Amino acid sequence: MARRVSQISAHETVVIPNDLTDEQFEEIKESFHKIDLNGDGRLSRRELMKAAAILGMNPTDKDIDAMMKDVDKNNDGFISFKEYLKIMQDNYKEVDLEKERMKAAFRYIDKDNDGFLTLKELKTILSHNNSGISDPEIEQFFKQIDTDGDGKIDYEEFIESDLCSAVF
Known part of the structure; x- marks a missing residue:
């Protein structure tokens, strides 16, 4: 299978994971750029808080700290696109599993x-x-x-x- 590559910024290219469709990857890329308010190619704590507020969530500092700890694998205090991509890719997998569970339940009934x-x-x-x-x-x-x-x-x-x- 050929590697699919996408230009994220002038300085960053990323390989699109095989288990994501082009459409899913573009959704992830677009959401990252919307959250990255200053356009520096990484997400800060402040940007995460603002994104959460826009989504109607009200996370505490402790919630944001936990998210940063889980996602910021290189511990630089920011979430890179690659780190964001990984967590979003995992979210798509969870959604797919839930869909399969729903289909199985329907077939069972x-x-x-x-x-x-x-x-x-x-x-x-x-x-x-x-x-x-x-x-x-x-x-x-x-x-x-x-x-x-x-x-x-x-x-x-x-x-x-x-x-x-x-x-x-």
């Missing part, structure tokens, strides 16, 4: 493998797990998840709901 969950399948799984949820509660839950009202839950409706965490 979908006993007839038709790509949809019926009320009967939902009742079977919730009864089997001794959830203590009554039939009327299950029916109400089903109606809330079945957003298009077609009497069955497709995968998109499933992942948008809390059904997976309720079942497993």
Whole structure:
């Protein structure tokens, strides 16, 4: 497989990891440049705090210290693009694992493998797990998840709901 390389700045080139698509890599690169307010090619504690605030988070100094300790592998007090790339690459892997877990849960409930969950399948799984949820509660839950009202839950409706965490 050919190595994919990207120019990050006038002074830095990086090999794009094989497990990232070009689109994912570009998202990571773009987010890094948005956080790098002074454009020096590295992220400071101050820039991380501002980025967190923009995202609606309110990390403490202790939170930022922990992040810096985890990500700043060369201990220079900054997060380089390569360090940022590594942590974001790991985040993409975690998202992929979560998607696989959701697909497996859906397939587990979908006993007839038709790509949809019926009320009967939902009742079977919730009864089997001794959830203590009554039939009327299950029916109400089903109606809330079945957003298009077609009497069955497709995968998109499933992942948008809390059904997976309720079942497993």
